[in-house]
Amino acid sequence: MVNLLMNHCYPSLRRHQKYLSPEGHADNLGCQCGGWTIDWQGLEGNNLTTGTTIYVAIKNTVDPETQVIYKENPDADLLKSNQFSYAIVVVGEPPYAEQYGDSMNLTIPEPGPSTIKNVCGAVKCVVIIISGRPVVIEPYVAMMGALVAAWLPGTEGQGVADVLFRDYGFTGKLPRTWFKKVDQLPMNVGDLHYDPPSSHLGLDSPPKLQMQTRSSILREFQVISSESD
Numbered sequence: 001m002v003n004l005l006m007n008h009c010y011p012s013l014r015r016h017q018k019y020l021s022p023e024g025h026a027d028n029l030g031c032q033c034g035g036w037t038i039d040w041q042g043l044e045g046n047n048l049t050t051g052t053t054i055y056v057a058i059k060n061t062v063d064p065e066t067q068v069i070y071k072e073n074p075d076a077d078l079l080k081s082n083q084f085s086y087a088i089v090v091v092g093e094p095p096y097a098e099q100y101g102d103s104m105n106l107t108i109p110e111p112g113p114s115t116i117k118n119v120c121g122a123v124k125c126v127v128i129i130i131s132g133r134p135v136v137i138e139p140y141v142a143m144m145g146a147l148v149a150a151w152l153p154g155t156e157g158q159g160v161a162d163v164l165f166r167d168y169g170f171t172g173k174l175p176r177t178w179f180k181k182v183d184q185l186p187m188n189v190g191d192l193h194y195d196p197p198s199s200h201l202g203l204d205s206p207p208k209l210q211m212q213t214r215s216s217i218l219r220e221f222q223v224i225s226s227e228s229d
Contacts, residue, residue: 001163003170004137004147004178020123021088022074022115025130027055034132034152035097042095051155054090054128061161074115079122086145087123088164089116092130106182107136116140128160138180138197149174 025031029051030044038048091112120143128148
């Protein structure tokens with residue numbers, strides 16, 4: 001996992017009492033695994049294999065007294081009435097393989113962008129991207145408190161929760177520059193047109209998370225998905 005951006009909120013994530021985590025990628029093994037998993041193109045959902053989704057990993061990580069709620073399609077009334085301290089937004093791509101994953105724009109599919117705008121516009125956000133490649137994030141960077149590239153973590157969402165809840169620090173770094181727009185590609189450090197979303201995004205930012213015991217984890221954690229049934 002790579003910590004791409006830290007604007008303001010990630011270091012104090014555990015000290016707050018109420019959290020929201022939208023978008024269906026939080027509870028989707030198929031999206032975590034990507035293509036070439038059981039089936040050539042992979043399969044969305046939780047019926048293709050056994051494993052731990054990020055949502056379940058959160059439930060396994062928090063204290064027994066912590067309430068974990070997973071609900072779909074958060075609306076403005078919900079965001080305003082619940083006084084969430086932060087939102088943890090898990091977005092990303094569906095599974096794909098070979099030419100079926102070809103994209104000329106490399107954007108995050110809906111409902112990901114809408115969820116980021118709606119939720120991060122109302123609540124401080126940590127955004128986690130589930131994808132096998134960099135995707136366009138520039139339109140949303142200013143809304144985010146922190147941004148994490150989890151890539152395709154496979155069946156073990158617990159590894160994402162371990163870092164998210166600071167049992168372990170971030171150690172991953174990008175092998176290449178994350179771009180602003182696809183028309184910049186190809187682009188890497190040293191190129192004349194080098195212009196990333198943030199200077200050395202994900203390349204030289206040291207881990208800023210401190211180890212904490214699980215007894216310090218928040219007492220209420222709300223998980224909400226933007227996917228419909």
